[in-house]
Amino acid sequence: MEDHNRVASGDHTRHPEFELARWAANHLSPEERAQTTVYTSGEHCPMCAAAHGWVKLGRIVYAASSSQLAEWLQEFGVKPPRVRTLLIQEVITETEIIGPVPEFTEEIRELHRRFYGRKRAEG
Numbered sequence: 001m002e003d004h005n006r007v008a009s010g011d012h013t014r015h016p017e018f019e020l021a022r023w024a025a026n027h028l029s030p031e032e033r034a035q036t037t038v039y040t041s042g043e044h045c046p047m048c049a050a051a052h053g054w055v056k057l058g059r060i061v062y063a064a065s066s067s068q069l070a071e072w073l074q075e076f077g078v079k080p081p082r083v084r085t086l087l088i089q090e091v092i093t094e095t096e097i098i099g100p101v102p103e104f105t106e107e108i109r110e111l112h113r114r115f116y117g118r119k120r121a122e123g
Contacts (some may be wrong), residue, residue, distance in 0.1 A: 016040070017048035021055045033057050041108055042069060043099060046086050053092030060088060062099035064108040072109055076116045 005016055017040055024033050036058040043066045044052060052060065066085035073080060088097050 002029045007083050013047065015045065017044050018051045021051035021057060024057055030056060037081050039063060041074060044088050049088045049091035053095065059096035059098065063101045063104035065100040068100060068105065072112050076113060080117050
């Protein structure tokens with residue numbers, strides 16, 4: 001299963017990690033969910049980490065951390081998000097978590113720079 005961010009629809013709960021957890025709850029057995037690996041470009045937000053934990057999905061691998069994103073947003077002059085960032089480990093337990101992956105840091109930073117640059121240009 002693959003998904004993408006849908007927050008542009010106006011519903012800011014439409015994160016791909018949340019959608020994947022919902023899909024897994026409806027389509028996978030508890031055993032299958034426990035064996036899954038969720039790969040993401042960014043560390044789960046608290047809402048998505050909780051969904052991951054409630055559904056009892058397996059490990060999480062993320063490319064860039066929430067703290068990296070916070071640094072980049074400050075660098076780009078973007079207001080911090082309304083929801084505090086927390087480490088995934090502060091939200092859920094008993095889950096293997098791997099990240100950030102340094103090989104992807106610059107690529108992910110550049111994606112965010114372009115995204116927020118476009119948003120700024122659009123007003």
